[in-house]
Amino acid sequence: MLDNLRGMAVFASVVRHGSFSGAAKELGITTSAVSQQIRSLENDLSVTLLHRSTRKLSLTEAGESLYNAALQMVKAAEQGRDSVIQLKDEVSGSLRIAASAELAQEYLVPALSDWLAEHENLSLNIISRDNLDMIEDRIDVALALSESAQGTTLKTIKQILVASPKYLSEHGTVDSPKTLASHNMILCSEKPTENIDFKDGSGKQSVRVNARLVTNNQNIALNLAERGYGIVKTNEIHAKALLEAGKLVQILPNHSLPELNLVALTGSKEQVPVKAQKCLEVLQAYFKA
Template sequence: MEQLKRMAIFAAVVERGSMVAAAEVLGMTASAVSQQIRKLEQSTQVSLLHRTTRKLTLTEAGVGFYQSSAQVMALAQEAEQRLAEMRDAAVGELRIAVPVGFSGRHLSDALAPLLQAHKGLSVQLFFQDERIDLVEKRIDLAIRVGPQEDSTLVARHIGDAVFVLCAAPSYLRAHSPIMSPHDLVSANWLLLSTTQMHETMSLQGPNNQAEKIRIEGRVACNNLLAVRNFTLAGMGISLQPEHEITEELTTGQLQRLLPGWQMPPVGIYIVTPRRDVQPAKVRYAIEALRRHLLAN
């Protein structure tokens, strides 16, 4: 790094024509500039400048070294300019990981205005319910539902999802009625999971009643839409985000079970790798998603 610094000083001396002029530009003293040039010549063991009381001239080696130094400085300035552009303007590829359930219009409605406003921005979306390594996959931000326990990530709470118990009419006609939380224990469950076929569910009911029941899955999937399709096919009971099945509830394709009992709301988060400074594309996307998802 010291050698790169000396190359920059040498290039400034050549371009300004004197140690004094270069010192003014660099915010250094003329003696400090002279000392750095001397160290550069000592380290390379080549004379780069002819010094007289009236002017400085380049040696043959100095001419070639200046050309290389100028190229290095130009590349450094270009790299710095690109970083500044990414910091201040929404440009480049934005990589977003999203649960499958968000593949509807909510996400496109949030991102479309951002893409229209910033022509240098592109978006690549990764839809999957399993959590992926944001750093390994170079993900800029992710939407995640549920507790966020990874301390290496930054999680911003933007709202809550309400999950409802539901089943298709065909399943309810073929099985015992669901009248209380205890009736859920013997039901055919469809779970969003690939690690286990059972889980414990907490329910809150009338008069601050609380029940915690253990449910066993007949089908487990790593994709919420697949769970929903099994539910629509009458294969069992599942938990679904209320805002995603409004149409199915309205048309009667799915029926809400135990309307007096509810699961606690589940947090929705925008998650990013832990960085002190986020590029503009990420900041703008976070704001667009936060504003749109909170409004819906």
């Protein structure tokens, strides 16, 4: 089938130029290769497509019928190619961005609002779920919080320790990092133990804590903390709404935790579509401002 499609493209070029040599020049192949393609196509279809003479070529009835189909095929291929080039070189089509609900609400939507209004041919698909694959899920840009700086760093985000007023009233306040060992911890991890690093005016220290409640989901950890089950290490974005509502309070505010990087990642470093590149530029400008 692929050979037939190739032969039909060559056949259309031969008819358009009226010669094998003209088609060969357009296609960048030899005249004998053009002749072979036409001969193979005729053999596969069991018909004669061209009357050949020393002066000119003319179409048979079967050739006239096939020529119309071949022209439509070539035109469709050219339109497909042009569509791909347009998507690559213009801000249009569908832009798929992966981000948590919190990051999308706090940063992504405000940052892209004016840009989306300027480009009506661009549609936005925000995907918020765990275990996304940049390639399989066709992600153009992903926003993530990371301790590393891999990708394009947009902003640094503070990590904090929080607990509910209910928990603190029942278990007492946390006066220093060392006292965490005697408190109920909720770890957002897959392990029940963790070293928490602190920094204050007197230097750095690390405290190893154990947890009875462990989850790999930040929202579940915050929900457990809100219900008074213990202290959780989180970040200022995920905890923002609960802190503002007074359902959680920050503890040890004078002791800094390592900051997270809000980074933007693209699916391909070598061939980034213009829409994705422009999105990165808009995000960078938003956070710079």
